[in-house]
Amino acid sequence: MNKTYKNAEEAVADIKDGSVLMLGGFGLCGIPENCIAALVKKGPRQLTCISNNAGVDDFGIGLMLKQKQVKKMISSYVGENAEFERQLLSGELEVDLIPQGTLAERIRAGGAGIPAVFTPAGVGTEVAEGKETRVFKDKEYLLEYAFDADFAIVKAWKGDTDGNLIYKETARNFNPLMAMAGKVTIAEVEELVAPGELDPNQVHTPGIYVHRIFQGVNYEKRIEQRTVRKNV
Amino acid sequence: MNKTYKNAEEAVADIKDGSVLMLGGFGLCGIPENCIAALVKKGPRQLTCISNNAGVDDFGIGLMLKQKQVKKMISSYVGENAEFERQLLSGELEVDLIPQGTLAERIRAGGAGIPAVFTPAGVGTEVAEGKETRVFKDKEYLLEYAFDADFAIVKAWKGDTDGNLIYKETARNFNPLMAMAGKVTIAEVEELVAPGELDPNQVHTPGIYVHRIFQGVNYEKRIEQRTVRKNV
Amino acid sequence: MSLTKEQIAQRIAKELKDGYYVNLGIGIPTLVANYIPKGMNVVLQSENGLLGMGPFPYEGEEDADLINAGKQTITTVPGSAFFDSAMSFGMIRAGKVDLTVLGAMEVSEQGDIANWKIPGKMVKGMGGAMDLVASAKNIIVAMMHTNPKGESKLLPACTLPLTGTKCIKKIVTEIAVLDVTGNGFKLLERAPGVSVEEIVSKTAGKLTVEGEIPEMQF
């Protein structure tokens, strides 16, 4: 069982045109920077990307959009990206907007072998159009289907060579859910250690979910909104 | 916001006859020993208990069974308990047996505001009798409803006075799920600390789910099957 | 005199109670955090995966791994906890969050809200707004009473695509505090120096005004 890959290029080498990808992160926080760079370099096209956001013009998934590698985005919010807007308006890009909690739950369902769940978000709105509804205890819900992906690409803080992962702070976000839902799950980590070096009580993603792991390099960790208070 | 209670007696004081309880633990591992003792002392009856197991004759929920406080058990396995068997055969006790994974998922659904999910366990068996079924991608599933409870009673390793909880090893089991699903959640912990003493990255149950917390005493932590290998 | 955005936030902060878990949306709602009464324990939830959000970091102490739902750098307070997005929306969906404050483009007299999409304009997405309004038991809208064209944002029915239906309970604007009842809007308070007539004239939906309407107290 060797899950360890040398780098991102090696880990994404078999991602082909038309693949369905999940990419972890919220905004630019906790995104798989190395894998995105490798995908931009390798250049698969016609990708479907399930990711809460679409990056910014020159970082994150925005880099793949710029190269027109993305056919469809499945996200909850895509507002930080001018190139995205251009491609969407020109019809080059499809987008499926999904309430953030429903998106999270559908990915979690996929990773938990649950084919469908009922959620309340979007009842009575255009999100509900064409969807089956049902009332439980006087409240209306939508039937929502599980998501899975050919490849789930996640970023963690620490990982071991058995694939166990620990995320840092709010860089956790969608990463553990997507790790569960990939047919192939690729994890890039800031620090890769030997089995036994992570406390088993603190592992967020057990290694069973992770097929490939490598230690990333040169993390930029760009901050989208730098807000500070003055030093006293 | 004072969630801290002095002891188990105080924490369970308002549990009444006919309440629906969830009780954490797997076998005798990670069970809320202090709260069970307090419930035995206080004596509410006609309880519905949702718990993976029913304890043994003289420990865990078995103590409540002995006093005939339980009207109905909702469990996946109840095989370790002779008094349970006697009451069941005599008709004093109802039991609802649920596949363990479905039980876990129904409790998790209750705690996540999901009214119902589809699961495959029990399709084609008597568990499926009377249940709605549906086929997704050529596989049949059962519609299963969420569980909630008047009181969820859980046991953690460490907790802080804001209600954040960390479980130890396999004593985690159903505890974090039930903590999410209680209308009132009561947590007993081996060590109660001040907010800030637990690493926020390692919290298993965020404090928002916990309404009452106290530091338990005199944990017996009985071992059901002591299996060892010989010292070399 | 109309309230400033800070004063709207300050008025909303009076709705806080000790022990509340609160989700604050982007914009005016975020400012509510600055007016939590001293000694009151209020825990802020950020739906990207944090309970116990603290103030912005000091310069030089920004942590790229620690942001709020508005993607701003933040800090934590003692007793905080991180979790994934499924658990975050699980706690929202299960009604564990005591109060949600968010902005709106329109609110109807039924309590419907529109705040995510303007036809003809670039659609950015609903983010977590639809989840929040579908599940929160206690939602306050913080917004201007009228839009930049001077048209009322409190309407008989929303004209924009909905975010959620029959979910808004209370509205605080620069001129008024209103409840949304089974019978339309009900005026509770007016901004200091603002007349009931002005509020009535700027409210397009059904508005009930009963008895003397007090001025807001700060």
Add this chain to the structure above:
Amino acid sequence: MSLTKEQIAQRIAKELKDGYYVNLGIGIPTLVANYIPKGMNVVLQSENGLLGMGPFPYEGEEDADLINAGKQTITTVPGSAFFDSAMSFGMIRAGKVDLTVLGAMEVSEQGDIANWKIPGKMVKGMGGAMDLVASAKNIIVAMMHTNPKGESKLLPACTLPLTGTKCIKKIVTEIAVLDVTGNGFKLLERAPGVSVEEIVSKTAGKLTVEGEIPEMQF
């Protein structure tokens, strides 16, 4: 000569592959852990919330907080991880576990399994068995070929209440290794010294015997 329980476990261990995540049921299946080939990396899942189960603890090192699904005290191996019951069955349901080994009272030629309930006897519950058989892609049953009365446990149809349907792929008993095919049982191997005739006579369900049936190798 019939296999011992240890030998059944040993034979099943030959189905293991490097990198497999395996769930072992109570009884004979548990013994499989003792025969994992040296140098092969197999990770044991215990459905109460552990990946990376190790051997029993040394005397005096038992930890009440560390048990397996059979409620036995155990240890962990380097690279282990703990998780809650929802995640545990989530990984089972999502097919992340490569091999499941469990006992059975009856298996039908369709691959149905009965192993949780005997009418008239105290019902103990199905525990995690129904979840496992409903989701695992690769299930091996370890059981005796006949029950204590000498009746075949490999049947045209199960007589006991089912645990799951059309899910068993392979059976290892004290006398034979069999596949469950779309066309009933298929004999693959026989225990050393056991005749095909004996296996045929002890198998009530449809059994295919093609060509020479080799003896099991250990």
